[in-house]
Amino acid sequence: MNRIQDGLARFACLLGTLCVGLLAARAQSTNFYVFLCFGQSNMEGFPGLEAQDKGPVNERFQVLAAVDFPTLGRKQGQWYPAIPPLCRPSAGLSPADYFGRTLVSNLPPHLKVGVVNVSVAGCKIELFDPDNFQSYAATAPPWMQNIIKGYGGNPYAHLVAMGRRAQQDGVIKGILLHQGESNTNDKDWPRKVNAIYQRLLHDLQLRAEDVPLLVGELVPADQKGACASMNKIIQTLPQTIPTAHVISAQGCAARADRLHFAPEGYRELGRRYAAKMLSLLGYEPGRARPGNAQ
Structure with a gap:
């Protein structure tokens, strides 16, 4: 009798696990394309927004708040219309903005797009190394440490956590990176990026x-x-990562500091990210440049 009861208990446990899995599968929409974004200040978004970028935006373009945005009423881990800033409350326009706007303007209307942006101004790529970031973070200036604290002290782990949260609702279709200023002339940069990319794939089961x-x-x-x-x-990154694609910045307008893009530069760079992603998804990018609410 005990064996029968034990067997029934195990069956009930297995059945419960299967039900949870089925419910999770139902919750996740294959029509919701999610993209992870990370890097330093240009992916974070340089402060200062122009009127044309403030919205409204197409409701099919969403952002998962990676931190709280008190003045905008956004809570970490929730989806919102992708009106900039998308990364942190004090950030501005970034390539992720017009990446998403361009995608929804060119994808079929039943598809939605979501972005998750975890970026840290001024950081080296080493900050996203899950095994060795502590030593780098410990030497970061106070202002950067404050940004890092906003991500629970570990930007990589936070990106993974937000990625898993996003996977409850959609399917991760790509990863966007903009970083390198703080690693200028570092010939080992492609290997470092590959290590992070491979770890992300492993940790998010991609x-x-x-x-x-x-x-x-x-x-x-x-x-x-x-x-x-x-x-x-x-x-040279595609030589190390066959599934990597480099997005040209030629002609993208820059600010006077020669480090950050001007708003029109961010718009164009975002469109170029989107054009490449559309081609990888099997869609032909249109010639029209999206406005705020297209």
């Missing part, structure tokens, strides 16, 4: 062939970029 890595160039030489020499190293 496959490289399903989740490409899109990496943007820094302010280029034609804009007198202060770190333009790093673009030669960035351009």
